[in-house]
Amino acid sequence: MIDFIVTKYNYLFYIVLFLIGFYAIIVKKNLVKKVIGMNIMQTSIILFYVSIGCKKDGTLPILLDSDLHSHAIDAGKYLNPLPHVLMLTAIVVMVATLGVALAVLILMYKQYGTLEEDELLKRIK
Amino acid sequence: MKFKILSLFFIVITGIILIYGVAGMPDLADPDSPASRHVSPEYIQNTYKDAHTPNMVTTILADYRGYDTLGETTVIFTAGIACILLLKNLKGRKSHD
């Protein structure tokens, strides 16, 4: 049990962050709070992917001068660059989602005059 | 209140399922994890030969996975168009006080 926590503490941390975001999405009544929860959830997923690319004693994924012209580069010396690339895309898509969600929120406030979920359901009826 | 207790129950269930799934994951910073054995050594060894850029992340983003980045740009464009169309008539709309 202790060994499980010590060697995999990163995954447990991301699960806690994911559950905080999930709680905010389900339980909170305010729509901006739901958007904040969505942001926290996406960030925890991105953190999960970035931590997969970690290597012990690995340096940044930028080639050193001594390796520029060598033919056999030791792949264990550098971090895994593939999760970083995928998560660059995910961050930009995250902000696009946030922008559209906030535009819809502004329209809803202009139309119904509130951002609380229960009052909104009453006024729509 | 009843809704809150029910959702907390579901959240705890989700957490237990996720922790059960963690047991199959590789350790943190393990150099022999499956993610860093299969395709990433190819990228690390061939980036400078193919693109003459020392930074591997930019090489993979713009050269090997250029179509991926093109699709991402399409997503941003669609989001911008959607925002403009939604907020275009904001002044003319009747406001509810």
Place this chain on the structure above:
Amino acid sequence: MITPFNFIIMIFVLICAITAITVKDLLSAVVILGAYSFFMCLLWAEMGAVDVAFTEASVSSGIGTILMVVAIIKTTRRSKD
């Protein structure tokens, strides 16, 4: 990767996340979310993902915070929970 440094930043991130969803004033929640994004960016720079870190610092905690502040100015600051 330095484990004690990692732990300290993780505790800061957790505190920021819990505060961002419990505080009642929406403007404070958004500013705390910006602080959360910066701590996250620090955590990624510490894990070796420098490109992801500076993209997050510019895009998510810069443009994202500005978008949310503008949305709150255009709507309301009060919330019930």
